[in-house]
Amino acid sequence: MKIQKLLSINKKFGSPAYIYDANKIEIQYKKLITAFSKINNLRIHYAVKALSNISILKFMKKLESWLDTVSIQEVELGLLAGFDSNKIIYTPNGVSIDEIEAVSKLGVQINIDNLSILEQFGRRNPNTPVCVRINPHVNAGGNSNISVGHIDSKFGISIHQIPLLLRIIKNTKMNINGIHMHTGSDILDIEVFLYASEILFENALKFKNLEFIDFGSGFKVAYKKGDIETDIEELGEKLTIRFNKFCKKYGKKIALAFEPGKFLVSEAGYFITSVNSVKQTTSTIFAQINSGFNHFIRPMFYNSYHEIINISNPKGKKRFYSVVGYICETDTFANNREIEEISEGDILVFKNAGAYCFAMANNYNSRPKPIEIFLYNNKALIIREKENLKDILNKQIELNF
Numbered sequence: 579m580k581i582q583k584l585l586s587i588n589k590k591f592g593s594p595a596y597i598y599d600a601n602k603i604e605i606q607y608k609k610l611i612t613a614f615s616k617i618n619n620l621r622i623h624y625a626v627k628a629l630s631n632i633s634i635l636k637f638m639k640k641l642e643s644w645l646d647t648v649s650i651q652e653v654e655l656g657l658l659a660g661f662d663s664n665k666i667i668y669t670p671n672g673v674s675i676d677e678i679e680a681v682s683k684l685g686v687q688i689n690i691d692n693l694s695i696l697e698q699f700g701r702r703n704p705n706t707p708v709c710v711r712i713n714p715h716v717n718a719g720g721n722s723n724i725s726v727g728h729i730d731s732k733f734g735i736s737i738h739q740i741p742l743l744l745r746i747i748k749n750t751k752m753n754i755n756g757i758h759m760h761t762g763s764d765i766l767d768i769e770v771f772l773y774a775s776e777i778l779f780e781n782a783l784k785f786k787n788l789e790f791i792d793f794g795s796g797f798k799v800a801y802k803k804g805d806i807e808t809d810i811e812e813l814g815e816k817l818t819i820r821f822n823k824f825c826k827k828y829g830k831k832i833a834l835a836f837e838p839g840k841f842l843v844s845e846a847g848y849f850i851t852s853v854n855s856v857k858q859t860t861s862t863i864f865a866q867i868n869s870g871f872n873h874f875i876r877p878m879f880y881n882s883y884h885e886i887i888n889i890s891n892p893k894g895k896k897r898f899y900s901v902v903g904y905i906c907e908t909d910t911f912a913n914n915r916e917i918e919e920i921s922e923g924d925i926l927v928f929k930n931a932g933a934y935c936f937a938m939a940n941n942y943n944s945r946p947k948p949i950e951i952f953l954y955n956n957k958a959l960i961i962r963e964k965e966n967l968k969d970i971l972n973k974q975i976e977l978n979f
Contacts, residue, residue, distance in 0.1 A: 579599055579602075579953070581887075581889045583953075584927055585889055586958075587850070588850050590958065591949055591951060591958070591960070593850045593851050593868060593869075593925065594849065594850060594852075595849070595850045595948050595949045595950075595951060596847060596848070596850075596950045596951065597847065597849075597850065597951045597953060597958070598843065598847050598932055598950070598961075600637060600953060600954040600955075602846035603634075603637065603638075603843055606842045606843075606845070606846070607638075607643065610810060610836065610841070613810040613814030613815075614818060616818045616822070619790075619831065619832070620835075621790065621833050621835040622644060622836055622838065623643070623644040623646035623837040624638045624644070624645055624838065624842060625646045625795065625838060625839030625840075626646065626647050626655065627647075627648055627652065627937060628839025628934055629839070629847070629932055629933060629935075631936075631961050631962060632655060632659050632961075633952055633961040634843070634961070635661070636660065638659075639660055644666065644835075645661055645667070646669060646837035647666055647667065647668050647669070648670050648671070649677075650680055650681050653666055653668055653684055663686045666686040666687065667686065667835075668687065669691075669711060669837075671691060671732065671733055678690070678695065679699070679702070679703065682703060682706055687709060687756065688706065688709065689711055689792075690708055690711065691711035691733055691734045691735055693743060696743070696752075697746045697750060700746060700747070700750030700751075700752035701750050704751050704752050706752075707753045708753065709756030709758050710754055710756070710757055710758065711733065711735060712737060712740075712759050713733060713735060713759070714734075714737055714761065714774045715737060715738075716761050716770060716777070733760070734759065737777060737781060747785075753787055754785050754787060755788060755789045756788060756789060756790045756835075757778065757792070759774060759792070760837070761794065764796065764840075765796040765797065765798060765808060766798055766806050766808070768808065768812060768813050768816065771813065772820065775817060775821075776820070778793070779791075782828070783828060788828070788832050789833060791833075791834060792835040793817075793835065793836055795836050795837050795838040795839065795840075795841060797810060797813075797838055799840060799845050799930065801882070801883045802885050808841075839933055839934075840932075843933045844930045844933040845930055847930065847931035847932025847933065848927050848929060849869075849927065849928040849935065851867040851925070851926050852923065853867055853921070853922055853923060853924045854904065856899075856920055862900050863897065863898065863900070864899065864902050865900070865901045865920045867901060867903060867904070867911075867926060869903055870903030870904050870905030870909045870943070871903060871907070871909050872903075872939060872941065872942040872943060872945050873936075873939050873948055874935055875935075875938050875939070876938070877910065877911045877912065878908075878909070879938070884912075884929055885930070886901055886911065886926055886928055887917070887929070888917055888920055888924050888926055889925050889926075889927050890921075890923070890924035890925045891918045891920070891921070891924060894918035896916045896917060896918055896919070897916070897920075898915065898916055899912070899914075899915055899917050899920055900912065901926065905945070906943060936948075941965075944967075946964060946967070946969060947962075947964070947965045947969075949962060949963060950962035
């Protein structure tokens with residue numbers, strides 16, 4: 579997005595503010611479709627948890643995406659956004675059997691990753707098609723917090739438990755119509771992904787009624803110039819060959835599914851902030867902004883890198899700053915980062931702010947959540963109003979003493 583556009587949006591709506599570029603989301607979606615164009619039945623399930631605003635979901639529906647959900651509330655959001663129930667997959671972790679059965683009644687595809695829950699669900703609902711999530715014991719992902727396919731992960735049914743899984747299926751007479759894996763986010767090495775796929779293909783042959791295989795996602799996007807990202811074209815070419823070979827061996831053509839979140843919306847997002855003050859200490863120059871990890875937690879939670887540009891002084895001489903927030907914690911977005919010279923009142927923009935940013939925002943320090951804006955057909959449209967104190971007090975019950 580061009581700097582002048584960001585400045586005009588800031589002038590109109592103020593900061594802090596999240597902005598999402600519809601055009602970039604569509605580009606990323608079409609890139610996936612093109613990369614796997616030789617797959618007869620391809621399903622792209624947008625991961626709702628990445629960015630769950632209902633207007634974003636409606637835009638995904640316009641692109642003909644399906645949905646990947648992890649809670650009954652995300653399922654309900656998808657239905658409210660107009661998605662058919664049969665185009666929603668529900669992949670929870672650690673939820674109760676009661677929630678799973680409640681979701682099942684809504685008609686969506688159930689995905690279970692726990693043998694105990696699977697057996698309970700199968701005995702009570704033997705006619706309901708179920709997908710099972712397998713843990714291939716492949717360690718992938720950008721860091722330990724986002725690697726979910728290793729042997730100590732809470733996610734998935736271990737490949738070593740396949741014999742027990744098959745026994746449960748036989749005893750309950752349940753219908754397993756899908757098999758799923760997700761090894762982690764920000765996967766750099768395509769060969770790791772392909773290795774995990776071979777494990778999944780090998781085990782998928784043991785299930786006789788499959789309608790689809792879901793490979794999760796984990797496709798890495800670039801966070802800065804020169805950054806490594808997943809080569810989707812190469813992955814598409816190599817995985818397509820393997821998948822079509824599997825279908826031939828399996829004896830029928832089934833669907834191939836992915837559940838991208840970050841890949842679709844991360845680069846489409848920008849977070850606009852304003853500099854409250856510039857504070858110099860004996861060792862550091864701090865740029866203190868009008869936001870905090872209550873709005874943008876990824877740098878603190880995942881140690882993630884987000885490029886920060888000073889759009890008020892884009893050609894200024896670069897100096898080193900630590901960019902920090904207004905929360906009464908060690909609230910740091912960037913340490914000793916080289917940024918165009920910053921003055922009080924300047925507008926700083928964080929890139930790659932579309933995925934797992936607003937979705938993880940909170941009201942810590944009783945701060946309101948920011949506005950969300952969708953840039954669609956070159957028009958900046960409000961898709962969530964900025965909160966105020968009334969919103970923070972909503973649902974609280976005040977006692978008088």
